[in-house]
Amino acid sequence: MTEPSHSWDTPTAEWATRPGRATVTVPSSGEHLLDVRDLRVEFATRDGVARVVDGVSFHVDPGETLAILGESGSGKSVTAQAVMGILDTPPAAVRGGQVLFAGEDLLAVPAERRRQVRGQEIAMVFQDALSALNPVFPVGWQITEALRARKGVSKAEARRRAVELMSMVQIPAAAQRVDDYPHQFSGGMRQRVMIAMALAMRPKVLIADEPTTALDVTVQAQIMDLLAELRAELDMALILITHDLGVVADVADRITVMYAGRIVEHADVHTLYAAPAHPYTRGLLASIPRLDHRGHGLRSITGSPPSPLAVPHGCPFHPRCPYAQQVCRMTAPPLLRIGRLDRASACHFPPEALDARPI
Amino acid sequence: MSDLGTAAAEVAPAATEAAPAGGRSRSLAADAWYDLRRNWIFWVASALVVLVVLMAAAPALFTSADPTACDTRRQFAGPAGGAFFGYDFQGCDVFARTVHGARASVLVGVLAVLLTGVIGLAFGMLAGYFGGWLDALLSRIVDVVLGIPLLLAAIVLSKRLAADSQGSGIASVVIVLGLLGWTTAARVMRSSVLAARSQDYVAAARMLGAGPWRIMWRHILPNALAPFVVVLTITLGTFIATEATLSFLNVGLRAPAISWGIDIATAGKHVREAALPLVAPSLFLTLTVLAFIMLGDAIRDAFDPKLR
Numbered sequence: 001m002t003e004p005s006h007s008w009d010t011p012t013a014e015w016a017t018r019p020g021r022a023t024v025t026v027p028s029s030g031e032h033l034l035d036v037r038d039l040r041v042e043f044a045t046r047d048g049v050a051r052v053v054d055g056v057s058f059h060v061d062p063g064e065t066l067a068i069l070g071e072s073g074s075g076k077s078v079t080a081q082a083v084m085g086i087l088d089t090p091p092a093a094v095r096g097g098q099v100l101f102a103g104e105d106l107l108a109v110p111a112e113r114r115r116q117v118r119g120q121e122i123a124m125v126f127q128d129a130l131s132a133l134n135p136v137f138p139v140g141w142q143i144t145e146a147l148r149a150r151k152g153v154s155k156a157e158a159r160r161r162a163v164e165l166m167s168m169v170q171i172p173a174a175a176q177r178v179d180d181y182p183h184q185f186s187g188g189m190r191q192r193v194m195i196a197m198a199l200a201m202r203p204k205v206l207i208a209d210e211p212t213t214a215l216d217v218t219v220q221a222q223i224m225d226l227l228a229e230l231r232a233e234l235d236m237a238l239i240l241i242t243h244d245l246g247v248v249a250d251v252a253d254r255i256t257v258m259y260a261g262r263i264v265e266h267a268d269v270h271t272l273y274a275a276p277a278h279p280y281t282r283g284l285l286a287s288i289p290r291l292d293h294r295g296h297g298l299r300s301i302t303g304s305p306p307s308p309l310a311v312p313h314g315c316p317f318h319p320r321c322p323y324a325q326q327v328c329r330m331t332a333p334p335l336l337r338i339g340r341l342d343r344a345s346a347c348h349f350p351p352e353a354l355d356a357r358p359i
Numbered sequence: 360m361s362d363l364g365t366a367a368a369e370v371a372p373a374a375t376e377a378a379p380a381g382g383r384s385r386s387l388a389a390d391a392w393y394d395l396r397r398n399w400i401f402w403v404a405s406a407l408v409v410l411v412v413l414m415a416a417a418p419a420l421f422t423s424a425d426p427t428a429c430d431t432r433r434q435f436a437g438p439a440g441g442a443f444f445g446y447d448f449q450g451c452d453v454f455a456r457t458v459h460g461a462r463a464s465v466l467v468g469v470l471a472v473l474l475t476g477v478i479g480l481a482f483g484m485l486a487g488y489f490g491g492w493l494d495a496l497l498s499r500i501v502d503v504v505l506g507i508p509l510l511l512a513a514i515v516l517s518k519r520l521a522a523d524s525q526g527s528g529i530a531s532v533v534i535v536l537g538l539l540g541w542t543t544a545a546r547v548m549r550s551s552v553l554a555a556r557s558q559d560y561v562a563a564a565r566m567l568g569a570g571p572w573r574i575m576w577r578h579i580l581p582n583a584l585a586p587f588v589v590v591l592t593i594t595l596g597t598f599i600a601t602e603a604t605l606s607f608l609n610v611g612l613r614a615p616a617i618s619w620g621i622d623i624a625t626a627g628k629h630v631r632e633a634a635l636p637l638v639a640p641s642l643f644l645t646l647t648v649l650a651f652i653m654l655g656d657a658i659r660d661a662f663d664p665k666l667r
Contacts, residue, residue, distance in 0.1 A: 145577070
């Protein structure tokens with residue numbers, strides 16, 4: 001093995017100050033449809049304060065899909081709920097940052113304005129559609145509840161719109177099924193109902209929080225395709241929250257990888273799959289089962305994600321990182337831009353250095 | 360929109376009119392009804408409840424005798440003609456009095472349960488939904504009310520109200536029962552509201568911009584109501600028993616009201632001369648209370664998914 005050109009204990013002076021590298025925690029220019037900046041969310045627990053989302057920034061524009069990827073407990077769902085404004089406070093508390101929707105900071109507006117934005121501008125699809133649908137009402141009633149309550153749509157018109165929305169999410173025989181109850185639908189159909197409900201008021205941003213996790217594999221693909229189609233058709237911004245790298249490959253334009261409440265890597269989908277910069281992303285990609293690696297056993301990232309009450313000092317990933325050095329235990333690496341615009345990684349070592357030292 | 364979608368939208372009007380009525384859209388309530396129909400306890404309890412309510416509403420269907428037409432010459436006379444249970448100390452028709460006594464019991468029970476329901480629902484919903492200091496405050500009020508002895512309060516209140524009005528005492532009994540008996544219902548409501556509040560469909564409603572009142576009434580209430588209604592049904596039975604107890608102790612209804620409790624109290628003094636005037640109202644009281652409690656139990660079992 002040849003010695004890599006980098007000294008592993010004192011890596012980054014030259015690499016971090018290279019031209020074109022700058023911290024990207026605050027996006028530089030232009031107004032995005034939804035622009036989340038430096039979001040921080042804490043939970044008050046019996047054992048202390050858990051910082052579940054720690055300085056997360058991302059943005060989406062119409063017609064674009066952003067995937068937020070992370071293990072359970074990485075803070076991705078809490079991020080979505082904070083953007084949506086449906087966190088239970090307490091125990092949760094948004095401690096800082098901005099959620100800019102078309103330039104308006106939703107964290108700073110009055111509660112009434114916030115409520116207007118919910119559903120109307122930004123809507124969300126939940127993971128488990130069965131529990132997200134009210135068991136005592138027919139699905140058509142639920143899909144159009146917001147329309148009736150907030151837009152004053154009449155009952156007959158609401159019914160027509162419900163059928164239309166159900167057809168739009170490709171529920172067969174929508175007109176016959178509009179009066180059925182949630183438990184009479186299969187898992188995939190229920191998720192379609194949930195999507196129809198979220199789309200009833202034509203939001204500009206749709207957040208899908210693990211929309212396919214509760215579904216079986218064949219149905220997963222259908223729902224992902226549906227979301228992609230709808231995004232294009234309605235020119236929405238789609239934020240896809242998932243732990244499944246396989247699910248997002250075909251649908252996402254850009255991917256943000258979260259670990260322990262922080263963003264560890266951000267890149268467009270091709271770059272991320274072809275040349276992951278962060279060791280965590282590399283681990284995730286290596287853990288995808290591959291046909292051409294048959295008989296080799298599954299790779300996994302050793303250890304488990306840290307408790308948000310005890311995030312390791314320094315780089316939060318260092319206890320599980322095969323590349324970890326002294327510096328990783330001492331200081332947390334900032335999210336630094338790599339090369340082209342809109343690609344960043346929070347690692348002390350540049351990707352070339354990681355490449356040079358295969359595990 | 361896809362071809363499939365357009366096709367479905369086109370058939371919509373026709374299909375709406377011809378929507379199949381039966382068997383398709385089964386809700387939890389429909390499932391519960393399916394279970395109930397196969398439960399003989401439900402039918403027995405329902406039959407008894409219907410019978411008692413019918414007695415209360417239209418006693419003339421059961422007896423043509425006047426319960427207040429008493430004749431001391433018939434004192435303790437045995438069953439004769441329409442008087443299946445004979446005559447009591449004052450020579451009144453025991454069967455007629457028992458039938459007419461149902462009205463007071465049912466009226467007190469229903470009115471007190473309505474009062475209980477209103478208070479319990481408001482307390483349970485507010486405490487369960489808003490939580491925090493409001494929950495702490497309301498729960499302490501529940502504890503305080505639980506600590507008030509029913510009999511003591513009934514004695515004080517009935518004496519107090521009796522001084523104000525010369526009525527039969529129904530109002531005072533309803534107020535005593537309603538004001539002291541709502542705690543269990545409120546606690547049950549609070550806990551089922553707590554359970555419903557953390558459901559995803561509540562989060563989904565919030566996600567779509569629903570306000571707190573819409574969420575409470577449209578999303579939480581229908582899902583939290585079943586256990587509450589069951590408790591109220593059982594409470595109705597116990598209220599009827601309590602009314603009889605209070606009347607028996609002379610702090611409930613008063614003559615000229617006709618009530619099972621009053622009749623049991625007077626007949627008890629003369630049980631050695633004639634047992635039937637005591638047995639008849641006691642039997643009706645027991646069956647009525649039992650019917651409501653069994654009905655509540657049966658409904659609870661039908662709505663409990665764990666017993667499926």
